[in-house]
Amino acid sequence: MKISFIIPTRNEEKRITGVVSQFAVLNDVVDYEVIVSDADSTDRTANIADSLGAKVCVDTGEHKTIAKGRNLGAKMATGDIFVFCDADTLLEDPMRLVSSIQSVFTDTDLVAALPRLAVFPDERIWKDRIFHTFFNGLIRFSFFIHAPFAFGQCQIVRASSFRQIGGYNEEQVHAEDSALYKKLGKIGKLRILKDDTVLESPRRYRQVGYLRLMVTSVYSIIGQAVFRRNVLKSWERID
Numbered sequence: 001m002k003i004s005f006i007i008p009t010r011n012e013e014k015r016i017t018g019v020v021s022q023f024a025v026l027n028d029v030v031d032y033e034v035i036v037s038d039a040d041s042t043d044r045t046a047n048i049a050d051s052l053g054a055k056v057c058v059d060t061g062e063h064k065t066i067a068k069g070r071n072l073g074a075k076m077a078t079g080d081i082f083v084f085c086d087a088d089t090l091l092e093d094p095m096r097l098v099s100s101i102q103s104v105f106t107d108t109d110l111v112a113a114l115p116r117l118a119v120f121p122d123e124r125i126w127k128d129r130i131f132h133t134f135f136n137g138l139i140r141f142s143f144f145i146h147a148p149f150a151f152g153q154c155q156i157v158r159a160s161s162f163r164q165i166g167g168y169n170e171e172q173v174h175a176e177d178s179a180l181y182k183k184l185g186k187i188g189k190l191r192i193l194k195d196d197t198v199l200e201s202p203r204r205y206r207q208v209g210y211l212r213l214m215v216t217s218v219y220s221i222i223g224q225a226v227f228r229r230n231v232l233k234s235w236e237r238i239d
Contacts, residue, residue, distance in 0.1 A: 001102055002031040004079030004159070008069030010039040012087040013048055015201075022090055030098050037073030039064045060184070067168035069177040074159075074167055081105060082162055082223055084155045088201035090120070091154070097196045101156060104191055111161035111188030112181060114139065115196040123202050131210055141194055148185050152177030154198035161188060179181045 007019060016036070026032050038058045043171035050056045057076050058068060070084050081101055092096050097115065104110055116136050119128040135151075142149040155177060165183040168176045181190060204213065 001081060002033070002079040002106065003081045003083060003098060003101060004077035005032065005034045005083045006070060006073035006077060007035065007085050007087055008037045008039070008066050008073065009041060009045050009049070011041045011043045011045060011088045013043040013087055016045050016048050017052065018090065019085065019087055020049055020054050020194040022094055025094055027099060029095070033077070033079060035073045035076050037069040039069055040075060051166050053054070060152065065170055065176070068170040071167045071170060074162060077159065080159055082157045082159050084152070084157070085198070086153045086200070088203065089153045090199045092197040092199055099194070100193050100196050104186045104193070105158065106187070109189045110191055111158050112184045113191045113193050115149055115154055115193045115198050116127055117153055118197050118199055119202045120199050127210060128202060128205065143190055143192055146185060148178065148181040148190055150181040155180065177204055179194050
C-alpha cells in the first residue's frame with residue numbers, strides 16, 4: 001500500500017522544511033511519496049521542497065483555491081492512499097498514523113478517515129483545549145449520524161474513491177473539506193482515527209480569534225446550503 005502525502009502551499013518557506021522532513025522517519029519502512037502543490041509562491045517554498053526530495057507541481061493560473069491545489073497534487077500522486085496535509089501542520093506520530101492507515105484500509109468498504117486535531121503543544125493555551133475538545137466531539141457526532149463534517153488539516157482518502165467522486169470542488173473557497181467527505185460518505189464508509197492526532201499551528205486562531213472564525217464559518221456553510229454558492233469571496237490567508 002503506497003501512501004501519497006499531498007501538501008498545498010503558498011509562501012510557506014518558513015514552515016515547509018519541517019512539514020516535509022517529518023516523513024523521513026518512514027524511509028526504508030513505508031512505500032510513500034511527498035508531493036508539494038504550490039500556488040506559485042513568491043518565496044522559496046517550491047525550491048526548498050524540491051531540495052528535500054518532494055515532488056513539486058506549481059499552479060500558475062490566476063484562479064487559485066486550496067481545493068485546486070489539492071487536486072493538482074492528487075493528479076501527480078501515484079499512491080493507493082492520499083493524505084492531504086496543510087503546510088502548517090505536523091503529524092503527532094507519522095509512523096503510528098501510517099500503521100493505522102495500513103490497518104483500517106484493509107477494509108475495502110472504507111473510503112476515508114480522519115485523525116483528531118490539536119494545536120502544537122508548545123503553543124497550546126486553554127482556549128485551544130476547550131475549542132478542540134468541542135470540535136473533535138462535533139466531528140465524531142457528525143460521522144455517527146452520517147452527516148460528516150471534516151477539517152482540512154489532514155484528510156486521508158482512498159485514491160480510487162477520490163477519483164470516483166471527482167476530487168475537491170475547486171470553486172469552493174471554504175468548507176470544501178467537509179463537502180468532500182459528504183460525497184465520500186455516499187459511496188463508502190468513513191472512520192475517525194481516535195488514537196491518531198494531527199497538530200496544527202494556532203496562527204489563524206491567534207490572528208482571527210475563535211469567535212470571528214466560528215461566525216464566519218457558520219455564515220459560509222449556511223450560505224452554501226441555502227444559496228448554493230460561495231457567500232465568501234475568498235478564505236483569508238494567514239501568514
